[in-house]
Amino acid sequence: MQTKQRNKLILNPDRRQFLQTSGALGFAAATGALPQIVYAQGKKILKVRAYADMRSLDPALSQGITDEEIHSCIYSKLIQYKPGREWGWQLDAAESLEQLDDTHIKFKLKQDIMFTNGYGEMTAEDVKYSFERILDEKVESTNKPDWGSLKEVVVDGKYEGTIVFDEPYPPAWNIALPYIVGNIVCKKAWEEAGGRIDTTTPCGSGPYVHKEWQPKQKTILARNPDWHGGTAAFDEIHIFPIDDENTAQIAFESGDIDYTRVSLSAVVNLKASPPENSTVEDYPSLYYVWVGMNVENEVTSNQNLRKAIQHCIDVPSILQASYFGAAGAATGIIAPGLIGHREKSMVPPTADITKAKEYLAAAGMDSASVTLDVLNKAANVTTAQVIQATCAQAGINVDVNLHESGAFWSLGDKSAGERYKDVQLILNRFSMAPDPSYATAWFVTDQRGVWNWEWYSDAEFDKLEAAAKANSDQAARHQMYQKMQDMMEESGAYRFITHEATPVIYRNTIKPAFRPDGLPLLRNFSAA
């Protein structure tokens, strides 16, 4: 339990990047909700769990996956993620969408998409407003990077327009159009509201409308009778913020909710004897967990020592102890199923103490003593102890420092004093959206002391990172991202652990819909 809470807020902000939460278990995962259908008062209600409370109804200010789960129900996008095991998209508000060339995407809206509350029909103007406001300094959107090199949206007609980029930006299809910054809001309504909204929304156009927010209790969405896509499956969706995975599971078992992500530690038992009338499913996840080593620190600046540590860390043991065998070893920072995923890592997952000792000898040491900073979540603490134990076998003494989340997330921040210099080993965990550029962005030279706490810096890496983001040749991107991960691993500053997993449980009365990484697409949930 502990883990849950403290992170939550933090998580949200970055939904994409790191998630710190506890790591394995779960809270971290930004799972969302779980449903159950209740026909109370004759109403069909889907009850789901979110790991955190809503923060904002404005996509520009969206602070993570919990907000997006709501936004995707109440707003429309040109395209939406397609539920299933493979990443893909499907049309939503767009009747057609076409990549004209590397920097132009042409769209044509469906007609008669009406905003609620009498705000009229959705036009290309609304699309232009919605996308460009993300770039507007005054809006102060933290989601701006998702749009990459977006230049403008040109309106070609009432329903037609062209999205123009300064340079090629293939991630737009993966993490912009179908995700947070792809939500289309009503220009008129937003302008009336002064350019941004908080916790109430003037209007939407999705299958559901936002009905009520009870802080720290629930968010209620109700069916939008005028939805352009037909009739939403449920009269209402109730989203309960529940941090604790044990509690979430209990809420499911007692019938309070119909769907939740469950903790990895509970999965084995749940699969062996699932609660009546329910289904447990495993999904992979996009999170990446690694041990970073600060190349600027006096001790860990020794590359051979770093390599020795790489070989000391036994990933299979960690997967057993911290992830209950429910997650696989990571080969890098890019999860399977995404462009740039590596089939294998250069340093095998299993520790090789002999090799570690050779590297240690090459480093001119017969023993070493390092610190390992970890966030105080159960899985991280367990992982740290496994690392501690295996490193000891090679003569490397690891001193584990726990931090609560606020302190942990500022550890490597060079603007917060001198503490970043003392970081030696750090157990870290970031989340991401389904495009490799999302992962590599944090490890460039500019990010040193911001999110690049290893102070890894390589001009070639920086060049590759910029090029890969703007290359529309998928095969070429694939190789470039693989190469970048090779470089990271070779530096000795990284030991990749896992991408975790997203086990979910749901009642058989509902038919859920998930992204390939197990996050719920509530708008696609239906009754069984």
Add this chain to the structure above:
Amino acid sequence: MLFYLIKRLALGVVIVMLAVTLLFCMIHLVPGDPARILLGPRATPELIAGMSARMGLDQPLPIQILLFFGNLFRGDLGMDVITNRPVADMVFGQLPYTLWLIFTAIGFAMVIGIPLGCYSALHRNTLIDRVTGVLSVACITVPAFVVALYSLLIFAVTLNWFPAVGAGEQGNFWDQVRHIVLPALAIGLSWIGYLARLVRASMLEVMGENHIRTARAYGLPERVVVFRYALKLAVLPTVTVIGVGMGFLLSAALFTEIVFARPGIGKLIFDSITTRNYPVVMGSVLVSTVLFVISTTLSDLVNAWLDPRIRSSL
């Protein structure tokens, strides 16, 4: 009496101000940039600076403190920079849930713990006394989160007597009552044990006093001796303990609010501290110290009401 109240309240104000100032200083020392944490990794330095300014964190410490008290004086606790809602709304929106939880828990504890303690004291060293002794001490020990979790597993999952999470439908009193039983028990259990031990001890002490011997010597029925002559004195320490216990109760409320996914001020404080959402931290700490001052003052007043000796010394 009136003078006493005024003095108490003035002192209370000083305590609250001291606590807030102390907290400001601690916050100042604690690592972690709130704006950075709240905005996430993609925030630009300009965005972070903007948010810091909105939280008032770019000012020197003494100015921050003065500003806080200045706004407070005007009844303004500041704005939450995340949801753009007044901190006062957030705090007072969550406070009732915690207060109900605490009152219900204390209610349980008093209704069960006090009679149990009396019974033990009056049947000292009997088997029942010893069994309740062991049980109540065991109740004190078991951490609230363990009790909370097991009560959920037993009463919500296995027996399905009570709902598991949340605070119930707004406006549906019965539903809210059903939702408060388990969390209140989880907090109350240790207090049942605690009060039982406390009442037993003070009852034993009172029963040994001369005036009880006097009451008996006048042949007053034992019932009258115990309930009219002894109990009133025996509960005096209990009242004080409950008054001072506000801090502990808030802490215990935090654990149960986490496990039961209930709204409440404990969780609000915890969340805002871990995210370094300082305006909300300040607002909720202020309210909780005010609560403490009120509850200790109240317990003194109740004691004065029960005990004329204290009354006349006010």
Add this chain to the structure above:
Amino acid sequence: MIDILRRITREPLGMIGLVLVVLIVISALLAGVIAPYDPIELRIVDRLQGPSAAHLLGTDQLGRDLFSRVLYGGQVALKVALISIGAALGVGVLFGMIAGFGPRWLDNIIMLFFDTIRSFPTVMFALATVALVGPSLETVIAVIVVTTIPNYGRVVRTQTLSIRSNEFIKAERAMGASMVRILGVHVLPNVIGPLMILASMDIPTVIALEAGLSFLGMGVKPPTPSWGSILNDGYTLIRNTPWPIIAGSIPLVLITLGFTFLGESLRDLIDPKLRKNI
């Protein structure tokens, strides 16, 4: 002293308390001898086992023997309890005496600080402190010391005030006895009894507090075994296996029972009000 011990052993609950306390203290001290396994040695293949002859309380998620960890955890618990209560006692006695014997304004200031500390929810204070210096055994001790000082300080102050107004003290002061002498000779011996009782009853509270902090991930550093961290691990594992949480709860319950009963029978014996029935 021996007399008191003898009397305690005549009371069944006092006897139970004494036996429990002695048992736990000895098993903690002799953990190195009694424990069948190294408490921090990982055996991942043996993880999450239920109780067996080989592992009396089962194993945790890293395959460590819970019985051994519980024994060593006793050392941490006692260390936390003794150091923090000792320090809180020392500071509390000092401030209490100063408040009781010093000038009125100083008394007011000290009491104000005591009230301020008490008005902070403990957990919040702990959170802020942990955020400041990071979780560790020392942090836990510091938090406990600061939050319990007022308890002792108040008792000492009250006693000091009542003794201060005694005739013989007034006489002695008139004869020029130094403050230190009066405090040492008259006040200290009078408060030591109640303080000891208070302290022995506080020990379980302090240990439970450590467990609570560990539960929030603010306790001791890994891999140090502490009952709180066992409980903490157990909580996340509970839907997998209940044994770690049971293993963590048992010593906590036992030591609370032990110290509470011991403290209560001490109080019954020493407190003259209760004693007259005997």
Add this chain to the structure above:
Amino acid sequence: MNDALLTIRDLSVHYHTDRGELKAMRHVNMDVPGGSIVGVVGESGCGKSTLISSIIRLLASNAIIPCGSITFEGRDLLGLSREEMRRLRGDRISIVFQDPMSTLNPVLSIGRQMVDIQYRSSASRAHKIKRATEMLASVGISDPGSRLKQFPHEFSGGMQQRISIAMALQAEPALLIADEPTTALDATLEVQIIHLLKKLQTDIGCSILFISHHLGVIAELCDYVVVMYAGEVVEEGTTREVFHNPAHPYTERLLRCDPASIATKTRSLPTIPGEIPDLVTLPQGCIFKNRCEHVMTQCEHLVPAWIESHSGHFVSCHLAAKPGND
């Protein structure tokens, strides 16, 4: 002494303690005639309190009564049920305790307490309050009506003792037990209280069993005196006889080391060298032998018999039994 109101015969009371049986009172005989005042004198630890507690049957839970009887108004108190005994207390037998400041319940008003103890009466509340007011007036408390609303701490010690006496006599009992009612008071108050008791005793016509270590008070107030030492009655007789003709060395010593006793008030009993013997392991022979100036060989082994040295004057001493003394 035949038609005695209260007769105690061969009464022993022991306490279970860690060290074994503490024989606090052994084979005590005593009579309280109707309408008389009987004083009991002895140093602390002599069993006075145990005596009182056993009469009103409020002994500590570890006490046992191995033998003896207490007859009050013809009924054996030891044979009564708890309920019967409770009905007797505060009605036929009342008691005034030693320390007035702790005798009354601090959180209930005087009026409340005085009304409460009239619970047996079926009279109206107003009537009970009237009765309480009268009683307060009779013990010399001015403005009794309004003072009924006050709490014990608002009265001085002397006042509180007057209130206790008023409460004790409210039901017009047959026997009032006064347990050192003046010890905690200063000399002037003591005299006032003594006079008050005497007056009320005459008015109501009750008997008083008056416990004190103050010989002067006993001499002034009591018709009979009983001298206790280490749990035994060592001498008993009319006040005049015992004071002028003490037959037991202990009584003699008491009188001797407090020559000014009749005039001077002392806080504690005059000191006599030596200590009371251990009541757990009783010595053989006379209980007073270790402190007696006249100790003889038979005192070592023989327990002196209870003999009547003069008519109505009883003593337990080998000296008194000497043929020559007869």
